[in-house]
Amino acid sequence: MSLYEPLESSDSRRHLQLRSPVTLQPIGELICANKEDVAEAIAKARQAQPAWAATSMKERAAIVERALEILLQRQDEVIDTVVKETGKARTDAMSMEVFSVADQLCYYAKNAGKFLAPRKRKAHGLLGLMKQVRIVYKPLGVVGLITPWNGPFVLVMNQACQAVLAGNTVVAKGSEVTPFSAKLAEDIFCEAGLPEGVLQVLLGDGETGAAIVSGGVDKVSFTGSVATGKKVAVAAAEQLIPCTLELGGNDAMIVCADADLDRAADGAWVGSCMNTGHYCCGTERIYVVKEIYDEFLGLILEKGKGLRQGPQHGWDEDVGAVFWDRQMAIIEAHVGDARAKGANILMGGRRNPDLEGLYYEPTVITEVENSMDIMILETFGPILCIQKVESEEEALRLANDSEFGLNGNVWTEDKTKGYELARAIDTGACSVNDMAVSYGIPAAPFGGKKNSGLGQVNGKKGLRGYCHEMPIVIDRFGGKMQNGYPYSAKSAEGMKKLMDFLWLKTPIGKWLS
Incomplete structure (x- = not known):
């Protein structure tokens, strides 16, 4: 319907x-x-x-x-x-x-x-x-x-x-x-x-x-x-x-070995499921280095158990309905494609059977790769796609392997490293140790690269x-125009001498600039 x-x-x-x-x-x-x-x-x-x-x-x-x-x-x-x-x-x-x-x-x-x-x-x-x-x-x-x-x-x-x-x-x-x-x-x-x-x-x-x-x-x-x-x-x-x-966006999250994993797991859930996952700079791809992958995944699954869904929860509801039936069809198609290509659905992966409206269960998917629609296209739903990587370098390469570039986030207790990784992601904005928050900071210009947009707002x-932005140029002193008609060989020769004086014979031209 x-x-x-x-x-x-x-x-x-x-x-x-x-x-x-x-x-x-x-x-x-x-x-x-x-x-x-x-x-x-x-x-x-x-x-x-x-x-x-x-x-x-x-x-x-x-x-x-x-x-x-x-x-x-x-x-x-x-x-x-x-x-x-x-x-x-x-x-x-x-x-x-x-x-x-x-x-x-x-x-x-x-x-x-x-x-x-x-x-x-x-x-x-x-x-x-x-x-x-x-x-x-x-x-x-x-x-x-x-x-x-x-x-x-x-x-x-x-x-x-x-x-x-x-x-x-x-x-x-x-x-x-x-x-x-x-x-x-x-x-x-x-x-x-x-x-x-x-x-x-x-x-x-x-x-x-x-x-x-x-x-x-x-x-x-x-x-x-x-x-x-x-x-x-x-x-x-x-x-x-x-x-x-x-x-659109297909934003990446990179979790380093030295990240605060409890906070990163919270950030993954909110970053992926806030607004039912319907926000352009939502987290859609999560790359976790192998050293902490199992621990991080365990935290994700544990924290996901208590998420509440449905209007009966009132202000206590965590993940709302899918806003539009056309988006529900996209979510289901992307999850179905991932399942068919070998991904593991560890949580959710279906409409909520206990609710009559357009509710999709908060979902955790592993064993994902860039041959799957869910990792290539914008899914715009309450889904965590988690991929184990060998290193931060591999995570960065995969993060940049996208036609989108709107936002992203990096998790590490080394803020200098986080800053450098964030700079290296080919995206419009990035956060360190937080979900994508740039749109919520009015002082920060907001806009995407690649297929994520053109220009910036805010x-x-x-x-x-x-x-x-209109420049108005005002003459200071008045008097005869320096380069007015008629032109002459004498004035041309004077211009040549002036250029020599400014930029070849003296540093005055560079100093004035």
């Missing part, structure tokens, strides 16, 4: 019946914005943008601070809506969709003015004596924001917050699987005082998202699959607009990515 099914409608819009992944019962009807609705929203955003860009950063930051207060007041509503649509554990909903958002709102409200303030940049060489350079950050205009179902509230709030603080207006669309969680972002910002048209969250499906991407926006920020991300990149290239793409760089 699909979690959304087409319904007959009497208008030009697509209607979908939504179902809960927990109970498989209907939870609402989604009416998808069509191409005309998207065009109207973009036109509204375009009209609102100049006035919004003219507001002071102080005014914008005050709205974001108010949104933080409203979020905390409405946090139960946010958690209930997210859990209703996704089936994720309530603690995951609180940590990812409330705490993380609150932290980010606070950070950007405090720091956006500093990051986007006009700044001086010294011109080099002789130009530095004659010219002043100022860098100003000008909003791009209208930003199209497409977000997925695994972080339906946080991913809209975080990117929209950055874009509007930079002076842009935003037309966003969440997933058709979790539309009402995404819509809460618009509700909260509007309640906080954001002017009409500055942030619009449309309800819709893939066709709605495609209409936004091709509808005349000035930048697209997309989070989702590799296949769709490539289509977004093509559409952006055809329009000569920038885009950032945060796509932090100073991410915020400035919603702007055009």
Whole structure:
């Protein structure tokens, strides 16, 4: 049974019946914005943008601070809506969709003015004596924001917050699987005082998202699959607009012989199963050196016994439902492929037979190798794939043997070694002695390499990515232009002598640079 099914409608819009992944019962009807609705929203955003860009950063930051207060007041509503649509554990909903958002709102409200303030940049060489350079950050205009179902509230709030603080207006669309969680972002910002048209969250499906991407926006920020991300990149290239793409991952975990194994085992479970394994920088491949492999595996199996699953546990639930039936099919296919190719299923490996919804048991698989889909592709489920390796060098080689590169983690009590191993992993970010936490640190730029994406979001760089970085060059002294017309052999000869003086006969040119 699909979690959304087409319904007959009497208008030009697509209607979908939504179902809960927990109970498989209907939870609402989604009416998808069509191409005309998207065009109207973009036109509204375009009209609102100049006035919004003219507001002071102080005014914008005050709205974001108010949104933080409203979020905390409405946090139960946010958690209930997210859990209703996704089936994720309530603690995951609180940590990812409330705490993380609150932290980010606070950070950007405090720091956006500093990051986007006009700044001086010294011109080099002789130009530095004659010219002043100022860098100003000008909003791009209208930003199209497409977000997925695994972080339906946080991913809209975080990117929209950055874009509007930079002076842009935003037309966003969440997933058709979790539309009402995404819509809460618009509700909260509007309640906080954001002017009409500055942030619009449309309800819709893939066709709605495609209409936004091709509808005349000035930048697209997309989070989702590799296949769709490539289509977004093509559409952006055809329009000569920038885009950032945060796509899939198949992140590696390296456990060294000197690791704190108890903590590493905890990190493996949380890193693989948090949010039911549905987060792009979740741990998907675990490489353990042979000296401590048996002890580590024993700890994994012991700690996995007590994991609780199902809504009857309330706040005590550890691993929630699979959010989408299509993802359940992928998980089952990857586990089936691994089993057929000789992997050992030591725990789980099946749907939870005691629960009626889309629950997949926390799973431990060993004897895995890179011929298996589960080690090559993104599984996005609550699964630990553990492979014994001869050395840290082999672990590093296998970690880098992937078409993805979003995140990773290294476990060792030697922090210098951990740092060097982390640097050597060909990935967008890495953690030492923790699961992947870089997205939760707003100061850290976040983005992938290889098939994991293009560009970076978050932090100073991410915020400035919603702007055009415009240099303004100001003449210091005035007077006659040094290289004005008419040209002459005499002036050319003078230029040659100047170059000789600066870079051959004296060190002055290098000193001025």
